[in-house]
Amino acid sequence: MRDSSRWVGLVQQRRVEHRHQCGTKRILKTMGTIMQSLRSFDGPVWRILPQSFVDTPAKPARAPEGRFHHSGQIAAYASLSAEGASVAMQRYLGDRVARKLVPMWLKSDRVVDERDNRAASVIWQDIRANALRSPTWVFSDTARDAGAQAMLYSSRSRPELNHVVVFDPACLSFVGPETSFEP
Numbered sequence: 001m002r003d004s005s006r007w008v009g010l011v012q013q014r015r016v017e018h019r020h021q022c023g024t025k026r027i028l029k030t031m032g033t034i035m036q037s038l039r040s041f042d043g044p045v046w047r048i049l050p051q052s053f054v055d056t057p058a059k060p061a062r063a064p065e066g067r068f069h070h071s072g073q074i075a076a077y078a079s080l081s082a083e084g085a086s087v088a089m090q091r092y093l094g095d096r097v098a099r100k101l102v103p104m105w106l107k108s109d110r111v112v113d114e115r116d117n118r119a120a121s122v123i124w125q126d127i128r129a130n131a132l133r134s135p136t137w138v139f140s141d142t143a144r145d146a147g148a149q150a151m152l153y154s155s156r157s158r159p160e161l162n163h164v165v166v167f168d169p170a171c172l173s174f175v176g177p178e179t180s181f182e183p
Contacts, residue, residue: 038148040109045078045164045172046085048181051098058104058172067124068140068151068165075140076166078104080152084161086183091125099181106164108171112143112151121156140165 047057060074069075079085082101089099114120117139124134143151149168155161166172 037112038110038146039113041111041150041152041164042107043080043105044175045080045104045106046082047076047078047102047104048085048089048099049102051100054100054102054178057102057174057178058169060166060169065128065134067134067136068153070134070137073140073144074167074169076169076172078106078164078166078172079155080162080164084155084158084163086181087155087158087161088163089181089183090157093183100178101181102178103175105173105175106150106166106171107173108149108166108168110147110149111164112139112146112148114139114143114151114153115162117153118159120153121159123156140167143167 049057053059058076060076061069064070064072066075066077068077077088079088082103085101120136120139122135124136128134139153140151144167149171150164150166152162152164155163
């Protein structure tokens with residue numbers, strides 16, 4: 001009896017190890033796919049910032065968490081068009097803060113492209129309001145782990161518009177001039 005229970009314990013342990021190894025292989029395969037899909041981006045982006053932040057336009061978001069950042073991570077959010085930036089800000093305009101549209105330039109050789117991934121564009125705030133982890137963080141965490149400096153994603157409400165989250169704000173430079181933003 002002891003021998004059979006020892007055998008059962010060994011089989012269970014190997015199953016756990018196998019599951020762990022398979023999970024690790026899946027994660028490494030995903031990381032490998034991301035590493036292979038890192039691309040360069042060299043072009044204009046737009047940020048809509050509170051007027052008081054215009055002097056430091058490459059600074060990351062000040063909120064402790066967002067669609068693609070949490071736990072002290074750095075993230076500067078921008079859009080690939082002025083219209084996209086306006087659409088992205090609609091949810092936040094109730095605060096009546098004066099804002100400026102700031103043209104910038106993003107130059108990076110390590111950008112992940114998640115624009116065809118609708119799961120990266122879900123409404124994350126409602127999920128967090130229920131004390132759950134945002135499902136969008138897995139995309140940015142994986143991109144960061146792969147060494148990405150930024151990640152492209154589609155607008156939730158207007159998928160033809162695109163945004164970018166920049167993990168390394170040194171890749172951003174001011175182009176100007178900033179203009180008043182009127183919603």
